[in-house]
Amino acid sequence: xxxxxxxxxxxxxxxxxxxxxxxxxxxxxxxxxxxxxxxxxxxxxxxxxxxxxxxxxxxxxxxxxxxxxxxxxxxxxxxxxxxxxxxxxxxxxxxxxxxxxxxxxxxxxxxxxxxxxxxxxxxxxxxxxxxxxxxxxxxxxxxxxxxxxxxxxxxxxxxxxxxxxxxx
Amino acid sequence: xxxxxxxxxxxxxxxxxxxxxxxxxxxxxxxxxxxxxxxxxxxxxxxxxxxxxxxxxxxxxxxxxxxxxxxxxxxxxxxxxxxxxxxxxxxxxxxxxxxxxxxxxxxxxxxxxxxxxxxxxxxxxxxxxxxxxxxxxxxxxxxxxxxxxxxxxxxxxxxxxxxxxxxx
Amino acid sequence: xxxxxxxxxxxxxxxxxxxxxxxxxxxxxxxxxxxxxxxxxxxxxxxxxxxxxxxxxxxxxxxxxxxxxxxxxxxxxxxxxxxxxxxxxxxxxxxxxxxxxxxxxxxxxxxxxxxxxxxxxxxxxxxxxxxxxxxxxxxxxxxxxxxxxxxxxxxxxxxxxxxxxxxx
Amino acid sequence: xxxxxxxxxxxxxxxxxxxxxxxxxxxxxxxxxxxxxxxxxxxxxxxxxxxxxxxxxxxxxxxxxxxxxxxxxxxxxxxxxxxxxxxxxxxxxxxxxxxxxxxxxxxxxxxxxxxxxxxxxxxxxxxxxxxxxxxxxxxxxxxxxxxxxxxxxxxxxxxxxxxxxxxx
DNA sequence: TTTT
DNA sequence: TTTT
Numbered sequence: 049x050x051x052x053x054x055x056x057x058x059x060x061x062x063x064x065x066x067x068x069x070x071x072x073x074x075x076x077x078x079x080x081x082x083x084x085x086x087x088x089x090x091x092x093x094x095x096x097x098x099x100x101x102x103x104x105x106x107x108x109x110x111x112x113x114x115x116x117x118x119x120x121x122x123x124x125x126x127x128x129x130x131x132x133x134x135x136x137x138x139x140x141x142x143x144x145x146x147x148x149x150x151x152x153x154x155x156x157x158x159x160x161x162x163x164x165x166x167x168x169x170x171x172x173x174x175x176x177x178x179x180x181x182x183x184x185x186x187x188x189x190x191x192x193x194x195x196x197x198x199x200x201x202x203x204x205x206x207x208x209x210x211x212x213x214x215x216x
Numbered sequence: 217x218x219x220x221x222x223x224x225x226x227x228x229x230x231x232x233x234x235x236x237x238x239x240x241x242x243x244x245x246x247x248x249x250x251x252x253x254x255x256x257x258x259x260x261x262x263x264x265x266x267x268x269x270x271x272x273x274x275x276x277x278x279x280x281x282x283x284x285x286x287x288x289x290x291x292x293x294x295x296x297x298x299x300x301x302x303x304x305x306x307x308x309x310x311x312x313x314x315x316x317x318x319x320x321x322x323x324x325x326x327x328x329x330x331x332x333x334x335x336x337x338x339x340x341x342x343x344x345x346x347x348x349x350x351x352x353x354x355x356x357x358x359x360x361x362x363x364x365x366x367x368x369x370x371x372x373x374x375x376x377x378x379x380x381x382x383x384x
Numbered sequence: 385x386x387x388x389x390x391x392x393x394x395x396x397x398x399x400x401x402x403x404x405x406x407x408x409x410x411x412x413x414x415x416x417x418x419x420x421x422x423x424x425x426x427x428x429x430x431x432x433x434x435x436x437x438x439x440x441x442x443x444x445x446x447x448x449x450x451x452x453x454x455x456x457x458x459x460x461x462x463x464x465x466x467x468x469x470x471x472x473x474x475x476x477x478x479x480x481x482x483x484x485x486x487x488x489x490x491x492x493x494x495x496x497x498x499x500x501x502x503x504x505x506x507x508x509x510x511x512x513x514x515x516x517x518x519x520x521x522x523x524x525x526x527x528x529x530x531x532x533x534x535x536x537x538x539x540x541x542x543x544x545x546x547x548x549x550x551x552x
Numbered sequence: 553x554x555x556x557x558x559x560x561x562x563x564x565x566x567x568x569x570x571x572x573x574x575x576x577x578x579x580x581x582x583x584x585x586x587x588x589x590x591x592x593x594x595x596x597x598x599x600x601x602x603x604x605x606x607x608x609x610x611x612x613x614x615x616x617x618x619x620x621x622x623x624x625x626x627x628x629x630x631x632x633x634x635x636x637x638x639x640x641x642x643x644x645x646x647x648x649x650x651x652x653x654x655x656x657x658x659x660x661x662x663x664x665x666x667x668x669x670x671x672x673x674x675x676x677x678x679x680x681x682x683x684x685x686x687x688x689x690x691x692x693x694x695x696x697x698x699x700x701x702x703x704x705x706x707x708x709x710x711x712x713x714x715x716x717x718x719x720x
Numbered sequence: 721t722t723t724t
Numbered sequence: 725t726t727t728t
Binding site for chain 1: 385386388390456458483485
Binding site for chain 2: 084141
C-alpha cells in the first residue's frame with residue numbers, strides 16, 4: 049500500500065530504449081549501487097538493480113544517461129513473472145522509476161563518452177548542469193496508465209520490437 | 217551509494233525465525249504490497265516482497281508479527297545469488313530491513329490469531345498499541361556486522377539450521 | 385533536486401478543508417510523529433509536522449481522516465514565508481503530500497469518533513479497510529499546477545475563505 | 553513513528569563545525585533543493601533546508617563538504633524550539649542526518665574551491681571519487697545517544713562554544 | 721554478466 | 725505460492 053525506493057548509483061551500461069507494440073517508449077538500465085559495508089575480503093560489493101522507465105521519462109533517460117554515469121532513481125519495486133522457454137516461471141524484480149536525476153552532466157567526467165555522438169534531435173530540451181526528469185507518478189498510479197503493462201497484451205498497432213527482445 | 221526502501225503491506229504468512237550456525241537470529245517474511253493501480257481486469261494486484269531482519273529486530277518481528285498484519289518496513293534492496301541443485305545460478309531480491317513498525321496490535325483485527333499462543337518469554341518487552349522495532353542501521357552499514365551474510369560462511373559453532381532450510 | 389519525505393504518525397486534530405479563491409481544495413492537518421528515542425526524562429517526545437494536501441487528495445483526507453487516526457504521508461518538504469502583522473517575516477515548514485494512506489479505518493479504534501457523524505455525500509467512494517488516496521505527483525511537479533501556491537495570488541473567482549483563515 | 557527524509561541539493565555555504573560543552577561534534581549546513589516546478593514567473597525556486605549532523609558524520613561533513621557542492625542527505629525531520637531574546641518561542645525545523653553522500657569530489661567542479669585550503673589532518677580517511685559518510689542510525693535511535701540534544705543540558709565538561717553560537 |  |  050506504500051512502496052517507495054530511492055537509489056543512487058552508476059549505470060553498468062548504456063540505457064536501452066524500446067517501444068511497445070502500441071508505441072509506448074520503455075527504457076531499461078541497470079544501476080550499480082554500492083553496499084554500505086565491505087565483505088569478509090574487505091571488498092565493497094554492489095547490488096545491480098534493474099530500472100524501468102516509461103514514456104517521456106524513458107526518452108529523456110535514453111537521451112541523457114550513459115554507462116558509468118551517476119544517477120538518482122525514485123520509484124517502486126515491482127515483481128514481474130513470465131514463463132521461460134523451458135516452461136519454468138521466472139520472477140524478475142524491477143524498479144519502476146517515476147523520477148530520475150542525472151547527477152553528472154556529460155562533461156563532468158564519471159562516465160564513458162558515447163562513441164557515436166549525441167544522435168540528433170533530442171537535445172532541444174537539454175538540461176544544463178544537473179539534469180532532471182520525471183513522470184506523472186500520480187497518473188501512473190491512479191489513472192489508467194499501466195506502467196507495469198505486459199507489452200504483448202497490447203492493441204493491434206504495428207509491432208516494432210521483436211519477440212526475443214521481450215520480456216525486457 | 218544510496219539504497220533506501222520504505223514499504224507498507226501485510227504479511228502473507230507468519231514470520232520464520234532461524235539462527236545462523238554462529239547463533240545470529242534471522243527472521244524472514246513476505247510482505248504483500250498492493251499496487252497503486254488496477255490491472256486490465258480491474259483487479260488490484262500486489263507485489264510480494266521478501267523481507268529479512270537480523271538480530272534483535274529479528275527476534276522482535278518473530279514475536280510480534282503474524283500473517284495478515286499490517287507493517288511498515290524500512291531497509292535496503294539486496295540481491296543474493298546461489299547455485300541451485302541443478303547447477304543454475306539463482307538470483308533472489310530481498311529487502312534487508314533495519315526498521316519495522318507494527319501498524320496493528322494483536323487485538324486490532326487485521327490478522328489471524330496465532331493458534332499456538334504466545335510461546336513464553338519474549339513478551340516482557342511487549343509493545344503496547346502500535347509496535348516499534350529497529351536495528352542499528354549504522355552498525356550494519358559501517359561496522360563489521362554483515363547482515364547479508366551467508367549463514368554457511370560462518371565459524372565452527374553448533375549448527376541449528378539444516379541444509380534444506382537454506383538459503384532462506 | 386530530490387526531496388522526499390515519508391512519515392507515519394497520528395493526527396493531532398481533525399483535518400481542515402478550505403478552498404482557494406479560485407475554488408481549489410486545500411486540506412491541512414498536523415501529524416504527531418514519535419521520535420525514535422526517549423529524552424533524558426525517559427519520555428518519548430514527538431514532532432508535530434504540518435501537512436498540506438491539494439485537490440482530490442485534499443477532499444479525500446478531509447472525508448476520511450480524523451483526530452487520532454494513524455496515517456502514512458508521502459511528500460516533499462517546503463518552506464513558505466509571509467510577513468506577519470508585526471511586519472516580521474515568518475517561515476513555515478510544511479510537508480506537501482502527494483500520497484496519504486489511512487492506516488486505520490473508522491471502526492478499528494485508534495482515533496476519536498467524530499461526534500457529528502459522517503456529514504453526507506463524500507462517502508460514495510468510501511474505501512473499505514485500509515484507505516488509499518493520492519495526487520498526480522507528476523503533474524504537480526512538472527505540469528503547471530502549483531501546489532505551493534499562495535491562495536491570494538489567484539484569479540477573480542468568488543472568495544470562500546476569509547482573511548484570518550490564511551496563511552493556512 | 554516513521555520519519556524519513558531524502559534530499560539532494562547544494563550547500564549554500566561552507567558547513568559549520570562546533571562542539572557541545574561535552575565535546576560532541578555537530579556540523580550544520582543548509583541545502584538548497586530545487587523545487588520540481590517553476591513559479592508563475594517561470595523561475596525555479598528552491599527550499600533551503602537546515603541539516604544537522606553529529607559525531608563522526610559531523611567531522612566528515614566538515615572535512616569534505618563545501619559551499620556549492622552537491623550532496624544527498626538522509627535523515628529525519630525534527631522541530632526544535634527555544635525562546636528568543638524577546639521572550640518569544642521560536643520553532644526551527646531541521647533535518648537530523650544519519651547519512652550524507654558527497655556527489656561531487658573536490659575537483660569535479662560544481663562548487664567553489666575553498667580559499668583557505670584543506671586545513672590539515674582529517675584527510676587521512678579521505679574518500680576517493682564519490683564520498684561516503686554515515687552515522688549509526690540505530691544507535692541514535694534506540695541507544696542512549698540523543699542527537700537532538702540541547703547542548704546546554706549537558707554535563708560539567710569544559711565549554712567550547714559561546715552562548716551566541718547557540719541554538720545552532 | 722556488470723558501474724566508479 | 726501468497727495478505728486484506
